Amino acid sequence: MMLKRALAAALGWIALAGMQAPSFSTTVPPLMEMWRLDCGNFTFTDHNAFFSDTSEYQAGPKDLVGSCYVIRHGTDYMLWDTGIPAGVVQQPIQTPAIRATLRATIVDQLARINVRPEQVTIVGISHYHFDHTGQAASFPHARLLMGAGDIAALRGNDPGVERAPLAHWLTGGGQVVEARGDHDVYGDGKVVMLNLPGHTPGHRALLVRLASGPVLLSGDMYHFTEQVQRRGVPPFNTSRAETLASMDRFDRLGRNLRATVIIQHEPADVARLPAFPQSAR
Numbered sequence: 001m002m003l004k005r006a007l008a009a010a011l012g013w014i015a016l017a018g019m020q021a022p023s024f025s026t027t028v029p030p031l032m033e034m035w036r037l038d039c040g041n042f043t044f045t046d047h048n049a050f051f052s053d054t055s056e057y058q059a060g061p062k063d064l065v066g067s068c069y070v071i072r073h074g075t076d077y078m079l080w081d082t083g084i085p086a087g088v089v090q091q092p093i094q095t096p097a098i099r100a101t102l103r104a105t106i107v108d109q110l111a112r113i114n115v116r117p118e119q120v121t122i123v124g125i126s127h128y129h130f131d132h133t134g135q136a137a138s139f140p141h142a143r144l145l146m147g148a149g150d151i152a153a154l155r156g157n158d159p160g161v162e163r164a165p166l167a168h169w170l171t172g173g174g175q176v177v178e179a180r181g182d183h184d185v186y187g188d189g190k191v192v193m194l195n196l197p198g199h200t201p202g203h204r205a206l207l208v209r210l211a212s213g214p215v216l217l218s219g220d221m222y223h224f225t226e227q228v229q230r231r232g233v234p235p236f237n238t239s240r241a242e243t244l245a246s247m248d249r250f251d252r253l254g255r256n257l258r259a260t261v262i263i264q265h266e267p268a269d270v271a272r273l274p275a276f277p278q279s280a281r
């Protein structure tokens, strides 16, 4: 009652004074925003031998990038892929097949847009390869979201699957969400993990519906543009047949949604998104 009377008095006073009631419509940030993070640089000694089991490419070296993404959905932050290990900043990786370098950690890049690690509530990972899981441990508060097939492989005993970067979750230290089929992360269709197996058993790509249009983040569905036409299947993929079927689905979906398709390792594609710290909206 008191409140009602006070409100009436205030409105009366505003009317008497000939003033307009104050407007509270300050600029509301958009629901969705996405930043592309630098998650590594790679030089492959022979990309034909590395990336095709049918010798689809010219023999020789190729430079690729690693990219990760931070997606803001309302007040929530989700990471998509976590790049190569943070230690690579100090110590590049050098093998006969690959050289890998990293300019800055994800945590350092997030600091530039005032996002603290504990604000990241979901770490979504396309698949279990080391250049996608490397910095997950910097976000121990987050739920780990991966395809069920990859979680099963991580919990199995194949010596070729690297478990250390995700040990925190695999040993019960953090919550694991296993995606089965496509997985609508927020339940509103804005961020959907797409079931595209073959590179690994539970491999996923990510559909992000921004106000400016849908974006498809490839995971490792493809590694570079030439692969889309040539249908090169890397010899280390877990299923050749699933890879080809997933390529078909990914291409059709990208076309039919008129999505901006980003092959995460392709330097020309990541350059199509705003340069960090600018965001896509």
Ligand SMILES: [Zn+2]
Pocket: 127, 129, 199, 220
């Ligand atoms: Zn991979």
